[in-house]
Amino acid sequence: MNEELISSILFLIDLFTSTRTLECKNSTKASRSISIYYDKNVNLISMKFDIIFLDHSRLKNSNLREESNFLIFYFLLDFLSENLKKEIDLNDFEDYIWIKTELTPQWNSHKDYKRKFFNSLTLIGFEQNEILVLLKMLVSIILLEKFEKEKK
């Protein structure tokens, strides 16, 4: 376990479980639990991250007109290249009702979120094709709202 790996895990957890609300720019919508294990020589062996009580309803709650959805969706729309967006069938904001444009996240201009995101996934153990599958899964979650509309 090194600091870079821990920092990457925390960054990804923030991206997948945080939203922007009226009260807070980076509000965590889940409970986190970390168990830290070390050996007799006080070497950090492992950390176990648990995410519980994730606010699933926020994914498709169109009543939250003044608050944003999870940060990861805005990250996909703001930072992915056009080619990658085409590959995973990701369109612009107007196509997705659940991804509100009224209250988008405030990204820090000094941070290279795109590089950190892909580096973090690689550090955790994701391969390139697995990262692509993950991105497609995220897009499919956004697309669920279109299926619901057609169902009605």
Add this chain to the structure above:
Amino acid sequence: MSKNFHLKDKSFSWLVPNITVWVYLREPDPKTAQIFKKAEILYLDSSRFIAKVRFLEDKKEIMCALSDLNKASSFCTCESYEDLLNMSIYNYPEIMNNFLVRKENNEMYTSLNDILIFFMSDKLFSGGFSPATINYYMQAFVKNMNINDCSAHLYRFVCKCLNQTQKSNQSIIISGEEGSGKTLNFTKAVEFISLINKSIKEELDDIPGKF
């Protein structure tokens, strides 16, 4: 004003002329938005349960009800208690004033024995989590210094927990309202634990356990 002044009601028996008290303002102060202000009692009327007080700040004199008065310590208003257990008087204005003074002095943390209280402000004191601060607490822990001598901080709290793991497993619970700094403290604590791991390898003896 009588020299031998005794109040019949026992709940106000601590009130004597010329002492310093906290006065509850019915409306917040327009400049500071505070609802309590320090004042000196000039005159007490036990029959009507009112008092005349003079504010220490602007020397303004007002009449107020005895129930609006709270005990105040003679502690200097520019100083504060790092551990609330050391306070001599426990009431709402005393505790809030302590927090206010600490915030103005850029002290992010206040402790209450095993509880750590953190203030979230827009102008967060960046030095609180600087590499110099991390190094300070890390060195104190690694060199087996008395960590309680260091000022109240998240890192001191984490070091104390690590010390206690010799006896039993430890837990830290971070709780607070939305936007109060839970994620920030969570992240800083985890990063500190990973950084201290390097120093522990070199200096400490075997300490088994789960944290």
